[in-house]
Amino acid sequence: MEAVLFGITAVLALAGGVGVVAARQPVHSALALLLVLLSLAVDYLLLAAQFIAALQVIVYAGAIVVLFVFIIMLLHTRSGEGPRAGAGLPRAGAGVLCGLFGLALLALAAGVRETAPPPAPGFGTIQDVGRALFGRYLLPFEAASALLLIGMVGAVALGKRLRPAGDPSPGRPQAPPAGGPARAR
Numbered sequence: 001m002e003a004v005l006f007g008i009t010a011v012l013a014l015a016g017g018v019g020v021v022a023a024r025q026p027v028h029s030a031l032a033l034l035l036v037l038l039s040l041a042v043d044y045l046l047l048a049a050q051f052i053a054a055l056q057v058i059v060y061a062g063a064i065v066v067l068f069v070f071i072i073m074l075l076h077t078r079s080g081e082g083p084r085a086g087a088g089l090p091r092a093g094a095g096v097l098c099g100l101f102g103l104a105l106l107a108l109a110a111g112v113r114e115t116a117p118p119p120a121p122g123f124g125t126i127q128d129v130g131r132a133l134f135g136r137y138l139l140p141f142e143a144a145s146a147l148l149l150i151g152m153v154g155a156v157a158l159g160k161r162l163r164p165a166g167d168p169s170p171g172r173p174q175a176p177p178a179g180g181p182a183r184a185r
Contacts, residue, residue: 002046009046013039022094026072030065037061049124 012035019032037060044053122128133141 006043006046009039009042012036013043018098027069030068030072033068034061034065037065044124047119047124049119051126051129052124 016032016035016039020029020036023029023032037056041053041056041061044050044056
């Protein structure tokens with residue numbers, strides 16, 4: 001039963017991954033990414049890692065994909081442009097790449113004869129994740145949080161730049177004219 005469910009979620013994750021790359025609309029790519037992330041959450045449940053599966057759904061499938069869709073919608077309405085024609089990979093090239101990937105997977109599967117050992121009894125529990133995160137992986141965890149903070153501050157700084165004179169975008173301060181600030185007479 002577990003092998004069948006894993007096979008179904010693996011096919012769904014692969015189809016979602018192809019959908020992320022092959023979709024012509026960015027929103028469709030975000031929805032395909034949601035399919036991949038939910039398939040991974042089911043795989044975590046099959047590994048008896050309930051906490052990691054819940055984090056996958058809440059953090060990635062919930063917050064991150066919603067953020068992606070929000071940014072896509074925001075950027076699309078600001079640019080005012082429609083979808084670009086011919087932006088995707090040609091079908092022949094995609095077929096060749098998929099064939100090469102399939103051959104590589106078959107070669108890898110033919111060489112593997114052992115099954116993986118079952119996970120430890122505490123694998124994926126809140127206590128196990130907490131010990132690993134704040135013990136062995138404390139420095140990478142803090143480095144990732146600092147990197148995210150720097151990115152957020154950079155995004156705010158880029159968003160607060162003065163808009164050019166004559167730009168009717170609401171909510172942003174307008175730069176003074178080239179001759180200096182206008183004086184009231």
